[in-house]
């Protein structure tokens with residue numbers, strides 16, 4: 001039976017290319033127009049960037065949007081502009097991309113890891129308050145995979161303890177919580193336009209906010225500390241050149257036109273796939289978060305139980321699923337605090353206090369997600385017809401049958 005598996009030379013369950021990004025001559029022409037215009041940079045080089053920022057702010061329902069070089073820098077700008085000081089603590093989940101944590105270290109602040117909810121893989125609001133100390137200044141909830149965090153609870157905790165909330169919406173373009181776009185609920189919301197993201201131009205970032213003071217500070221930090229009305233070589237704050245180019249924005253301005261339809265499509269496919277996979281023994285799709293109204297499925301995550309697959313390890317299972325033609329991945333191999341960066345405190349020049357010791361951190365839900373449970377299907381696999389979802393489920397059943405025989 002095992003010989004029927006594609007990994008052993010058998011026929012693939014689904015044999016099609018899942019391409020990303022999707023584009024046509026419209027993007028090519030948009031970039032060519034910018035090249036011909038000679039206005040490639042920012043600022044003072046044409047109005048494409050400003051008009052895209054306005055469009056993105058309107059799409060998200062915020063007053064302001066600010067482009068920058070990537071999602072990491074968007075988070076960095078937001079955190080520093082919030083006024084954190086060295087040694088301040090910032091609460092983050094350990095099940096996220098490394099940048100959510102490194103931007104905290106780069107601000108000379110201390111990342112404090114709070115475990116995720118086993119049903120959603122998002123920061124567990126019930127565990128946040130126990131981690132708050134007199135040094136806590138901010139929370140960075142990550143809308144992981146494009147699933148909304150429980151924002152009402154997080155905002156209530158932040159209000160009670162006077163903390164800033166910076167939403168990491170790098171997976172959440174176009175997704176919604178109680179009808180509001182992710183990123184628009186906290187003090188600031190941050191997005192990535194890196195190649196794999198649901199809205200991309202190769203690399204890039206955006207931060208949105210309703211707070212004028214925060215916006216002005218982020219704008220200054222993005223632009224080497226310049227201020228409105230100041231002279232070109234007048235620098236007020238420790239910023240850097242974090243500006244995006246008009247060439248990138250030309251692509252985004254075309255790509256964003258497809259975002260709402262693509263998000264809806266992934267949401268529908270995700271809901272349908274949930275119904276299929278929940279019927280398979282040993283496969284348990286993540287629950288939908290409280291208040292989530294639109295999931296962007298940057299990643300479709302399901303929980304794998306190897307005991308129903310003859311103890312086949314998760315990495316082996318994921319490899320077999322890839323061979324069957326499903327665009328999937330075993331996800332993060334370990335929680336962030338287990339990375340050598342944290343275990344060895346390889347923090348370079350950044351001044352993180354001596355009392356901080358990540359070897360003692362233990363977040364059991366995240367550890368189980370990384371080591372045993374979480375399998376990811378990537379966003380570009382969620383854009384096809386319903387029949388693709390049927391095939392994904394069929395591929396899982398095929399593996400289960402083959403390894404159990």
Ligand SMILES: Cc1ncc(COP(=O)(O)O)c(C=O)c1O
Pocket residue numbers: 070071072073096097099100142168170171191192193194204205
């Ligand atoms: C959750 C999360 N936050 C932040 C980032 C950083 O974005 P960028 O790669 O654009 O710097 C990423 C990128 O993968 C991410 O997945």
